[in-house]
Amino acid sequence: MGSVGFKPSVDHTVIELTGSDRPGLLSEVCAVLTHLKCNVVSAEVWTHNTRAAAVMQVTEEETGSAISDPERLAGIKELLRNVLRANTVVSHEAIHTDRRLHQMMFAARDYERSGGDSVDGCLGEKQRPDVSVVNWYDKDYSVVTIRSKDRPKLLFDTVCTLTDMEYVVFHANIDAEGPEAYQEYYIRHVDGSPVKSDAERQRVIQCLEAAIERRVSEGLKLELCTTDRVGLLSDVTRIFRENSLTVTRAEVTTRGGKALNTFYVREASGCPVDAKTIDAIRQVIGQTILKVKGRPDDSKQASQESPTRFLFGGLFKSRSFVNFGLVRSYS
Known part of the structure; x- marks a missing residue:
């Protein structure tokens, strides 16, 4: 089960997604939005215990404004529901993103564990x-x-x-x-x-x-900084998927025409990412555009x-x- 919710505003439309996590899910969602001529201006994605939740802010590709046509919204909902393999659509009031993600994961019962959940792949x-x-x-x-x-x-x-x-x-x-x-x-x-x-x-x-x-966020931290364009997120996540990487968490922002994105990635098998895989991905995306920041446990806090x-x-x-x-x- 999963859900898709919308909350239009003056500048953008907020899309809330919940469902079962699987490798390539974020790539599929981004591909659908790009196909529908929607531009993702910001997003936050969490995964935990086989569940996934995302809050995404999107605009119309042509106008850069919020999506207001009810029929168009209904069509976007239907396609996203198919990607999430869900048959329920729920609309919510948009609030603080982190607070909302907690509520969405709680509603998805991500706190329920099976007997093998204490072991995480080969980690x-x-x-x-x-x-x-x-x-x-x-x-x-x-x-x-x-x-x-x-x-x-x-x-x-x-x-x-x-x-x-x-x-x-x-x-x-x-x-x-x-x-x-x-x-x-x-x-x-x-x-x-x-x-x-x-x-x-x-x-x-x-x-x-x-x-x-x-x-x-378990996995390798990657930071992407480049000029923003429509379909950028779809292209990057597709490259991750084609190289057998799954995104465990993502933060996507756009400031002054620049895309500032952070991804935490792992092998779809659950194992740490091989260095050769990252080198191949950076060759495609750009060495200066995509940087490796190491594992979250090794990173220092930005503030003292x-x-x-x-x-x-x-x-x-x-x-x-x-x-x-x-x-x-x-x-």
Whole structure:
């Protein structure tokens, strides 16, 4: 099952896509949009646990404006549904892209794991976040503790998920001085109750694990910078597909006529990318246009500012999060 949703604006049309992930999916979606004379001006794509979600901003190729014709929108929806192998179409209000992607993946139940999901191809076993949930009966709270590798937007991802699961955070402790982050939340359901059953506790743990893992991009990081043109994204993803690479995450932006795109890619088999494959792709796309940035774990943060401080700043300045319920620090 998957879905396609549209939200027109003055400048562009937002397309939301969810479905089962498979090698070459992004390439197929981009090829359809190019065939329909739609230009992708920005996009963010996440994959996790065999699910995929994308939020894409597109314009008419000829006018550079939003797609407004209802019949044309219906035709685009139908073709994209065929690509996603879906039979459901749902329209959503467009909101903060990252928040929306979390909601879409949550709705697609990417937190559900099969017995073999702990092993990822030939890369071996994944290191999951350490999440626990216990009830503090004296205070009628449930206490959620999370230990994981620290990274930008970690707090955003966990608090968004708790909110979307209809929990209110009353107190919180956050410690991210070293490479590992420690988060502690005292929560209740919106009806005022703590976690009521072991099944609910397991669901909270699984959903928080998924929320943290979605943004962790495994694979080789490639950055593309070149003059933007219609069909560029379709061409690049087609070259990836033809070289047996699958895109695990993508960020596509256009600024001042320049395409600034980041891709995380892996072999379709799940193995690391062979250096010869990357050399062949760069020969086709251009050595100076497509650059290898290494694995995400090896990359340095762009800012020396504390990730936790950055996260708190972004969190409390956003109007979307006034109902998170972070009242005061617990000590």
